[in-house]
Amino acid sequence: MDATLDLLxxxxxxxxxxxxxxxxxxLIGMALGLVLGxxxxxxRLSRMALLRWPAGVYVSAIRGTPLLVQLFLIYYGLPQxxxxxxxxxxxxxxxxxxIAAYACEIxxxxxxxxxxxxxxxxxxxxxxxxxxxxxxxxxxAARTAVAPLSNSFISLVKDTSLAATIQVPExxxxxxxxxxxxxxxxxxxxxxxxxxxxxxxxxxxGQGWLExxxxxxxx
Amino acid sequence: MSAVEARGLVKRFGVMPVLREIDLDVAAGEVVAIIGxxxxxxxxLLRCLAxxxxxxxxxxxxxxxxxxxxxxxxxxxxxxxxxxxxxxxLFPHRTALENVIEGPIVVRRQSRDAARARGLALLDKVGLxxxxxxxxxxxxxxxxxxxxxxxxxxxDPEVILFDEPTSALDPELVGEVLSVIRDLAVERxxxxxxxxxxxxxxxxxxxxxxxxxxVIIEQAPSRELFGAPKEERxxxxxxxVAATGP
Numbered sequence: 259m260d261a262t263l264d265l266l267x268x269x270x271x272x273x274x275x276x277x278x279x280x281x282x283x284x285l286i287g288m289a290l291g292l293v294l295g296x297x298x299x300x301x302r303l304s305r306m307a308l309l310r311w312p313a314g315v316y317v318s319a320i321r322g323t324p325l326l327v328q329l330f331l332i333y334y335g336l337p338q339x340x341x342x343x344x345x346x347x348x349x350x351x352x353x354x355x356x357i358a359a360y361a362c363e364i365x366x367x368x369x370x371x372x373x374x375x376x377x378x379x380x381x382x383x384x385x386x387x388x389x390x391x392x393x394x395x396x397x398x399a400a401r402t403a404v405a406p407l408s409n410s411f412i413s414l415v416k417d418t419s420l421a422a423t424i425q426v427p428e429x430x431x432x433x434x435x436x437x438x439x440x441x442x443x444x445x446x447x448x449x450x451x452x453x454x455x456x457x458x459x460x461x462x463x464g465q466g467w468l469e470x471x472x473x474x475x476x477x
Numbered sequence: 478m479s480a481v482e483a484r485g486l487v488k489r490f491g492v493m494p495v496l497r498e499i500d501l502d503v504a505a506g507e508v509v510a511i512i513g514x515x516x517x518x519x520x521x522l523l524r525c526l527a528x529x530x531x532x533x534x535x536x537x538x539x540x541x542x543x544x545x546x547x548x549x550x551x552x553x554x555x556x557x558x559x560x561x562x563x564x565x566x567l568f569p570h571r572t573a574l575e576n577v578i579e580g581p582i583v584v585r586r587q588s589r590d591a592a593r594a595r596g597l598a599l600l601d602k603v604g605l606x607x608x609x610x611x612x613x614x615x616x617x618x619x620x621x622x623x624x625x626x627x628x629x630x631x632x633d634p635e636v637i638l639f640d641e642p643t644s645a646l647d648p649e650l651v652g653e654v655l656s657v658i659r660d661l662a663v664e665r666x667x668x669x670x671x672x673x674x675x676x677x678x679x680x681x682x683x684x685x686x687x688x689x690x691x692v693i694i695e696q697a698p699s700r701e702l703f704g705a706p707k708e709e710r711x712x713x714x715x716x717x718v719a720a721t722g723p
Binding site for chain 2: 373375376378379380381382383384385386389393394397398401
């Protein structure tokens with residue numbers, strides 16, 4: 259028992275450092291993914307086929323291929339064309355591009371589900387398409403989108419463990435390195451699982467808070 | 478001076494003609510009711526006048542703005558034509574007052590203070606002074622529709638179009654909305670009202686138009702049209718409405 263505690267105490271700095279990377283990658287992936295996903299959603303909702311079509315293909319390709327394959331393409335594949343990215347950058351790009359496709363679909367359906375009458379009411383007031391979107395449609399769409407976006411975010415937190423395969427020293431990678439040295443396999447992976455759980459739980463609590471805030475004002 | 482001048486308006490949904498060559502003139506200050514069976518095209522006519530539907534043909538001039546076939550009219554109007562929807566369509570994330578001042582602030586670039594003062598006065602006018610800070614979800618249907626009327630009024634519209642404004646309301650709430658519209662008629666505002674409330678049309682509208690199958694069958698001063706309809710189809714419709722209730 260004492261030996262286990264000792265091991266955990268010794269590993270803690272490395273594990274926490276790994277968890278730091280996990281949180282960092284999650285936040286970068288979500289932030290950039292949301293921005294990109296929003297742009298894609300607008301393209302998907304556009305009246306111009308030239309905008310709609312590429313966004314549709316993008317979403318289909320990303321959602322139809324494994325994230326692991328996408329990360330390998332970026333980190334191991336791109337150097338063939340002279341593009342060598344540091345592991346953290348490659349992972350950040352990979353997660354952002356991946357989350358963008360899911361965020362796009364969530365935002366697109368949230369925007370499309372706002373009642374047509376809301377567009378019409380804003381239109382007869384003389385509001386432009388952009389004004390309507392910003393002031394009338396998005397605040398309502400955001401409420402619908404918060405819950406599924408939070409789910410994507412929590413999935414992302416766990417998916418960041420895939421970055422271990424492209425040399426990012428995140429939580430899973432740190433755990434692998436420690437087990438290779440100490441052979442305390444069960445204990446260490448259990449500790450890693452516990453850390454993932456703690457991070458996800460904190461984020462879920464944040465999601466609850468966001469949802470309650472979004473629900474305010476519509477009673 | 479005409480508030481509405483429409484010549485040969487045509488609207489099709491796919492290949493189905495919904496409006497067949499409608500001519501319509503409404504003078505400034507006139508109150509016009511449009512009646513007719515469901516599917517007769519009366520709501521579509523109203524939506525075309527507001528620019529919510531694109532025209533497939535004809536010429537339209539409303540509130541001094543010229544509409545051309547296949548060109549969006551609604552945004553060119555900039556709120557000069559008010560529209561009151563059957564389903565209210567208030568913005569659910571905005572209070573009653575915020576709903577009313579949205580257009581003046583965003584489209585007319587009025588100062589927030591000026592828009593608020595005017596908005597509160599308009600809410601008072603429709604009997605909602607004490608509900609100014611309530612959200613639409615906290616209001617009854619009748620209150621929501623009165624708020625929607627205040628929202629339209631805030632843009633100082635030259636014409637206000639009402640698309641079955643009481644059809645989505647519980648019967649006991651119809652009266653409060655009709656009474657607000659009646660007040661606007663008394664002020665000699667230009668109103669076009671699609672309605673199933675025959676008594677209201679007869680009492681409040683200067684003129685009533687009977688539409689069927691995308692065509693104006695008959696129009697006359699309201700008392701005349703309800704008292705002595707000339708066309709057989711009008712007589713049949715009015716007879717049916719009288720037989721089934723109010």
